[in-house]
Amino acid sequence: MTSYRWLPALALTFPCAVWAQSSVTLYGIIDAALTYQTHANSAGNSVVGLQQGNEGFISGSRFGLRGSEDLGGGAKAGFTLENGFLANSGRLDQQGQLFGRQAFVKIGNQYGDLALGRQYTTANTMLYYVDPLGIGAAPSNSWMVFLTGQRYDNSVSYTGNFGPVTAMAQYALGGTPGSTLSMSSTSLGLKYSSNAITLIGDAQTTHDSASRAARIYIAGVKASVGPAKLFANYIYSRRDAGFDSSQGGTDTASITSMTTAATPLNSAAIGSVFSSTRRDDFFTVGASYLATPALTLTASAMLDRTRADGFNGTRATTYGVADYAFSKRTDVYVALAYDWVHGDWSGLFGNSTTSYTGGSDKPLNGRNNQTTAMLGLRHAF
Template structure:
């Protein structure tokens, strides 16, 4: 009996010590040539984008180890870079997209470190255009960069229902350059609020479609980028969206309310509605209309159309068109990281190539 118990213990210890593990290298390289007119300094722009094409370029390392009993340990290190120059994006961080580790099980996933927060997860299904050169990033550059430093996150999926949340002790330690770098590292002794952030999400997904809602609150801090320069300053976003699948396509739309309470108060609403459709397994089309209203100041409308040709499982050719209609006081550029003359309408186009590995 003692021998059998000893053998069982030895086998159990051996399984724990030699759990199945893997590490993989992955990434996307995406770039092309873009054009837009009515640039802020006059004339037109022709060149290569610095922030994104159809999606931002990146590479990463992802690893996991089976711990037994349905538990797995994992890590993700993900870099974002500008394909036109090789420069680091995300405030010059080596792993600016993600740098985290955690534990996953049937009860959900617990993640520690720099990670995507719920303001990004909530848009994944309903926003058919995503973080493209012509997208909602023209109105709110945070949305395609919704990540938090120094964060503890949870995400659980149960019979179609997804619940999640993050809490950051210091939401953004890099800065001030770049749309996702705000120089608000937080974690200051004696300041229990400065640069903190929390996000939460509730979603439901099924074979026919789904809906989701999220809430995001970030606090300012000493030395942070304007307008959140004090612990008393806040930036809040509520996102509600949904999508419906049909045949070879999908329709998605939603509403984003943003309230910034700092030296001056600002409130905005962003409405979006779009669809994608696979004409064949190798040809797909996307279209989206977005309406942005900055209360008591300005408004803009963005129309986007995109076509994809999948040469192979890894390589895609695409073309994207965008047209921005600005009110007299609006200066929202049609292209991510672009410029526009205040009050001018703007046309933008890009042809690009993307390869995944």
């Protein structure tokens, strides 16, 4: 008869093998779209290709690993490693970082989670809940992140859920010898969700390498009315004179200026550093409607006004999406977007200016509007 008296000793040696429950999940999205776009260069030519600014219209392509472990007593640990890639070329997205979308480890219990690593900003997280596309991917529908930032390295965050309220506090360490402010970010986001209403608020301060500050405040709402959802949000942004987000650490290029991402026909994005204080007021309204169990219609309008000494410019976008789901994992969509600029942002689209400085009276050499049409296929796994 076989004896199993060695099992208790084995359990003491490897306790996690007995009581810890753990899992690792592979997940991802691939979003690719045939695209027609006008005014793709300063000559005003159109272009046909894949993607807009290397992205599908709705989602950034990605794959990731997400793990969790039950530590007992209500405690848990976990991690997320999420890669972003360009479906049209297979190259890495997010400045070429392997896990450029997210890379963090966390631990928590019923009082909340503490996470350390590369994470979304609280502003990006809160806007997700009150944006018609959950913040899309193409430049036409996601350029609000040029004000708020999307992700920061060296971040420490706390997230707690208290009934209908979620609180998220974050501090991104600058890692600069001799200065705790340089290249750091501090923020607090709050979300209230109950029945058909979601309300959010956020405050965030980010410093560049010279400790100059960019401050943003956000408020937004989502309301469900039968098969329809209504969205509205407002971003107030104020930057110190000379604030330079390109000197703010990895991925702070996301908070540079009102610009369209670089493409093969647009030699560079615009690094807009203003010699005076700069203020932006950004408004978004939108709606989605579940026309059938498989068909969702979405429309939105966004407008930003930039003001500084000797500078007054406006950029706006309207877009519409018809998204048909073949299944829970696969859908096809048609998207149409129209972008235009006025005032001192004139000439933004398709320009070849690589070092434009706001308020310098150096005009952009592109066009004042751009139309984009996309036929996309998206698959989640």
